Amino acid sequence: MLVSSPICLMLFSFVCMNESLKTGNVQEGEFIAEGGGVRGPRIVEGHHSACKETDWPFCSDEDWNYKCPSGCRMKGLIDEVxxxxxxxxxxxxxxxxxxxxxxxxxxxxxxxxMELVRGDFATGNNNDNTFSQVSEDLRSRIEILKRKVLEQVQHIQLLLTPEETPHLKARALKWQVRPEVKRNTKSSEEHIPPKEAMLELALLSSLFPQCLP
Known part of the structure; x- marks a missing residue:
């Protein structure tokens, strides 16, 4: 009786262990059959359209190390910037x-x-050329006039010495005795000395030789 008791206990424990294993297999099969062996649904982030809050507070400098604004607030800031x-x-x-x-x-x-200024420059250049030509012409005429004046001065000086130029004296006298010239110069000869009148008539005769016969 004492020998059979330990054997009975061992048999009883073996039977209990077997039953527990069977029960565990049945429970595990039921868990897997119910979907326990598959990963559950993931957390889906809300879309931007689902964001309804618009007045999220800013994070302070102290809170920034362990907190940050929400996604909606960050999007609002990004849109604003x-x-x-x-x-x-x-x-x-x-x-x-x-x-x-x-x-x-x-x-x-x-x-x-620039076009207007270029045209003005061209016109000014033409005017300068024209002025140069006119100045040169005037200068040449002044030279001619100066030369004629010198010639007349020389004639007057020759008339002042009648003994060296008797033909000029005779010419002046011939001009003096002409009636029409005498009538025109009568009034002036009354106030002009004879020698000066002769010089004046000689000058006129040299300037207007075509008036002589």
């Missing part, structure tokens, strides 16, 4: 377009001014 940069870019584009337009207008205006 993007809009700011877009406005700046559009403003720069408008300024660039205005500058290009003004530069084009300035270029065309500068071209027109």
């Amino acid at each position: 993007n809009q700011d940069f877009t406005n700046r870019i559009n403003k720069l584009k408008n300024s660039l377009f205005d500058y290009q337009k003004n530069n084009k207008d300035s270029s065309s205006l500068t071209g027109n001014v």
